[in-house]
Amino acid sequence: MRSMKVRKARPDVARGAFALLPRTLCLVTLSLIIAVSHAQPSPTLDLSFSGDVYLSDVSRGLEGQTDYRQSFRTIRFGPDTEEAEAKPEFEWLNEVSASGDRHVAEHYAAQIGLRRDSFLIGGQAYLIGQMEGEEATCMMPPSFFEIPPTITVANMTGFHSAQLVSDSEVVNGKATARYRLDPPTNARFEEGSLQGELWLALDGGYLVSYRIEGRMGEETTRWEYDLTPLDEIAAPDCDPAQ
DSSP states (O other): OOOOOOOOOOHHHHHHHHHHHHHHHHHHHHHHHHHHHTOOOOSEEEOSTTSSOOTTOTTTTOTTOOSEEEEEEEEEEOOOOSSSOOOEEEEEEEEEEEETTEEEEEEEETTTTEEEEEEEETTEEEEEEEETTSOOEEEOOSSOOOOOOOOOSGGGGOOOEEEEEEEEEEETTEEEEEEEEOOOOOTTSOTTTOEEEEEEETTTOOEEEEEEEEEETTEEEEEEEEEEEOOOOOOOOOOTTO
């Protein structure tokens, strides 16, 4: 039986091969990172309740996020006139902010001049209410309470889908993709008047902003939403004894 000779690898060649291994792994890892960071957003969004985005739950996808403010505004305009632009007949503002263990929900109804704020600072609740032109009143409930997520009424418009317009826009300090909402069929609004756009975070897929408008008879309703950075939530100056 012929003996089989095994040729030993030269030490310098072996060292060179192993030296290239970390560099190769780094290049592969970098390629994967680049591929993920340049992943294209979906060309079409499903706006149903179980879809990609649900317009009436703007808090979806914000789990784990901190230091943010959500602002939602509903504005209703009366009929336009030749002499002046339409003025708001109704304006309602709802803001929810979160920063660590500090949360605040602010509500303002412009048509009646009512402001109502709910604070939760380290487990201590504060409720503050104020009518325009009057002194603010505050309460410190003894029990812990949860501030609910921001729920909007934009889904009443009936949008079901949206199409990608731009895959790279910076809105409210976030890298986003812009989508145009597909016109829905909605008998409550003037045909063809419902329109809107939304901006979706590229990293996280949550809503950063939207602008929606529709016309019912002589009235136009506008819905606006924005997610913006938040620096700090200060404890309110609240003393129920005063």
